[in-house]
Amino acid sequence: xxxxxxxxxxxxxxxxxxxxxxxxxxxxxxxxxxxxxxxxxxxxxxxxxxxxxxxxxxxxxxxxxxxxxxxxxxxxxxxxxxxxxxxxxxxxxxxxxxxxxxxxxxxxxxxxxxxxxxxxxxxxxxxxxxxxxxxxxxxxxxxxxxxxxxxxxxxxxxxxxxxxxxxxxxxxxxxxxxxxxxxxxxxxxxxxxxxxxxxxxxxxxxxxxxxxxxx
Amino acid sequence: xxxxxxxxxxxxxxxxxxxxxxxxxxxxxxxxxxxxxxxxxxxxxxxxxxxxxxxxxxxxxxxxxxxxxxxxxxxxxxxxxxxxxxxxxxxxxxxxxxxxxxxxxxxxxxxxxxxxxxxxxxxxxxxxxxxxxxxxxxxxxxxxxxxxxxxxxxxxxxxxxxxxxxxxxxxxxxxxxxxxxxxxxxxxxxxxxxxxxxxxxxxxxxxxxxxxxxxxxxxxxxxxxxxxxxxxxxxxxxxxxxxxxxxxxxxxxxxxxxxxxxxxxxxxxxxxxxxxxxxxxxxxxxxxxxxxxxxxxxxxxxxxxxxxxxxxxxxxxxxxxxxxxxxxxxxxxxxxxxxxxxxxxxxxxxxxxxxxxxxxxxxxxxxxxxxxxxxxxxxxxxxxxxxxxxxxxxxxxxxxxxxxxxxxxxxxxxxxxxxxxxxxxxxxxxxxxxxxxxxxxxxxxxxxxxx
Numbered sequence: 227x228x229x230x231x232x233x234x235x236x237x238x239x240x241x242x243x244x245x246x247x248x249x250x251x252x253x254x255x256x257x258x259x260x261x262x263x264x265x266x267x268x269x270x271x272x273x274x275x276x277x278x279x280x281x282x283x284x285x286x287x288x289x290x291x292x293x294x295x296x297x298x299x300x301x302x303x304x305x306x307x308x309x310x311x312x313x314x315x316x317x318x319x320x321x322x323x324x325x326x327x328x329x330x331x332x333x334x335x336x337x338x339x340x341x342x343x344x345x346x347x348x349x350x351x352x353x354x355x356x357x358x359x360x361x362x363x364x365x366x367x368x369x370x371x372x373x374x375x376x377x378x379x380x381x382x383x384x385x386x387x388x389x390x391x392x393x394x395x396x397x398x399x400x401x402x403x404x405x406x407x408x409x410x411x412x413x414x415x416x417x418x419x420x421x422x423x424x425x426x427x428x429x430x431x432x433x434x435x436x437x438x439x440x441x
Numbered sequence: 442x443x444x445x446x447x448x449x450x451x452x453x454x455x456x457x458x459x460x461x462x463x464x465x466x467x468x469x470x471x472x473x474x475x476x477x478x479x480x481x482x483x484x485x486x487x488x489x490x491x492x493x494x495x496x497x498x499x500x501x502x503x504x505x506x507x508x509x510x511x512x513x514x515x516x517x518x519x520x521x522x523x524x525x526x527x528x529x530x531x532x533x534x535x536x537x538x539x540x541x542x543x544x545x546x547x548x549x550x551x552x553x554x555x556x557x558x559x560x561x562x563x564x565x566x567x568x569x570x571x572x573x574x575x576x577x578x579x580x581x582x583x584x585x586x587x588x589x590x591x592x593x594x595x596x597x598x599x600x601x602x603x604x605x606x607x608x609x610x611x612x613x614x615x616x617x618x619x620x621x622x623x624x625x626x627x628x629x630x631x632x633x634x635x636x637x638x639x640x641x642x643x644x645x646x647x648x649x650x651x652x653x654x655x656x657x658x659x660x661x662x663x664x665x666x667x668x669x670x671x672x673x674x675x676x677x678x679x680x681x682x683x684x685x686x687x688x689x690x691x692x693x694x695x696x697x698x699x700x701x702x703x704x705x706x707x708x709x710x711x712x713x714x715x716x717x718x719x720x721x722x723x724x725x726x727x728x729x730x731x732x733x734x735x736x737x738x739x740x741x742x743x744x745x746x747x748x749x750x751x752x753x754x755x756x757x758x759x760x761x762x763x764x765x766x767x768x769x770x771x772x773x774x775x776x777x778x779x780x781x782x783x784x785x786x787x788x789x790x791x792x793x794x795x796x797x798x799x800x801x802x803x804x805x806x807x808x809x810x811x812x813x814x815x816x817x818x819x820x821x822x823x824x825x826x827x828x829x830x831x832x833x834x835x836x837x838x839x840x841x842x843x844x845x846x847x848x849x850x851x852x853x854x855x856x857x858x859x860x861x862x863x864x865x866x867x868x869x870x871x872x873x874x875x876x877x878x879x880x881x882x883x884x885x886x887x888x889x890x891x892x
Contacts, residue, residue, distance in 0.1 A: 391537030
């Protein structure tokens with residue numbers, strides 16, 4: 227799934243970066259030809275967009291659509307069904323030791339870490355203002371604003387550009403909603419949960435997607 | 442000749458001689474390399490310090506090249522240990538600020554090499570308060586942690602940076618009530634299947650066998666499995682020619698003992714062989730060793746002998762034949778040793794004795810579920826809590842095991858006596874434990890559940 231998106235992303239962002247690099251690295255007399263190159267690349271990019279190329283926003287929306295769907299399917303059709311409704315297997319934070327299902331948040335994080343290992347050019351994480359693991363509390367301004375926004379946005383996402391360690395990112399935050407009883411009961415009962423009054427349909431946190439858009 | 446030309450000539454000649462010397466054979470090459478090692482290598486990597494390219498894979502490979510080398514040897518162990526701080530935690534851009542303070546994406550940030558003046562326990566080269574960089578608020582989050590010393594997070598029985606399989610909170614809660622001692626539950630070894638019919642018949646092997654060797658072989662597990670002379674003393678070259686092998690080494694043993702060889706290569710005993718260096722010399726171990734053992738080298742035969750392959754000897758005798766530290770010398774007076782003697786004498790059931798190998802070369806399961814002897818003697822050490830789950834809990838409860846492992850003096854006495862330390866984590870974990878552990882909460886009806 228990520229491979230075509232990645233190639234589209236690279237074809238969209240990379241030419242601009244490379245062209246800019248070439249322009250500024252070139253000696254003055256070569257700049258006119260570099261400008262021509264940039265113009266050519268941008269023309270090509272424009273053509274690409276006209277043919278249905280994607281913006282970081284479209285890419286983030288597409289990635290999130292996949293993440294959210296998989297997450298809902300796992301939470302409802304696997305964990306909630308088997309652990310809560312049919313009670314044939316437990317779901318546990320220590321799923322290996324307990325021979326149990328990984329919790330939905332762990333399932334999501336394991337995927338995010340595997341994507342991070344592949345270094346394909348974007349990262350994503352699950353975050354909350356009421357995190358069980360304090361490391362997942364918002365830290366950057368974009369995360370704080372994004373989580374505040376999606377809490378009351380009626381499903382709409384938040385996006386902003388932010389700079390981290392000298393790199394500019396398109397950062398999008400999407401609401402993460404309690405879609406099954408398992409979400410609500412587990413968080414309300416967990417000893418490390420700072421909030422114990424979640425209800426079905428509540429926004430419990432957000433998915434943060436970051437796409438680098440230049441230095 | 443101008444002075445600059447003379448210097449250039451001398452430099453060129455010197456370089457050429459050095460290059461020729463370096464390339465003129467393994468022994469000479471290693472001598473040359475010995476001169477180039479910048480400062481003493483950590484004890485963990487000491488056996489392979491002359492295999493420069495094991496870490497410095499190519500010139501100017503940069504931090505990513507070095508990281509790839511680290512992971513080449515350590516990735517599997519980190520994964521198996523459910524590493525609490527994998528690289529992927531730090532490549533997230535949101536952690537850029539933290540990475541700027543402590544770049545935990547790279548092993549060498551905390552485990553630098555050739556810096557003996559700042560290398561301390563576990564090969565760590567960061568000051569012991571490094572946890573504070575990211576976890577400064579822990580005192581606010583956990584009342585029990587308020588006011589704890591800033592450099593005590595990794596004290597025995599508390600936290601490890603990588604492997605916390607025996608230390609995580611719910612595991613402590615689950616085992617807080619374990620008795621000090623229970624019936625031994627050591628996994629049983631499975632025989633390794635052997636199909637006779639190696640490269641050719643034994644008649645092509647021109648080796649003479651003494652009566653002693655014949656007797657040793659006849660009573661060995663090899664003979665019982667149907668393994669004849671040819672099984673070890675014959676080998677087929679890449680071009681298909683059958684050649685005789687007078688002294689079979691690990692390259693032969695691994696044909697049947699793959700898990701044992703793989704883990705032997707991963708530990709300090711075998712890592713030199715894994716890097717195609719001469720086998721580790723006992724004199725180069727960097728530990729207290731017996732004088733009479735200093736001329737010995739480490740390969741399969743060092744502990745297992747040849748022909749008899751007596752597991753009994755490899756369990757303790759082989760170890761104490763070389764090692765001469767306080768812990769080793771104290772073994773014979775320990776309860777563990779008495780149990781081991783009873784087992785070997787046949788007055789106690791198999792699996793009830795404790796030998797050096799019981800703890801340092803424990804039985805473990807391979808990925809495909811086969812029980813084998815883990816030959817990486819370091820896998821259950823450094824930090825020693827790694828031994829709690831994989832070894833101690835076969836006979837002891839977790840609280841007793843962690844208390845014992847936390848008591849350095851008791852470890853030196855080889856566990857003669859009772860633990861003088863008490864790991865507080867259990868009481869802290871129990872105080873926070875809900876009535877229903879999280880693992881069971883998912884099948885507990887929540888408010889609003891349909892009846």
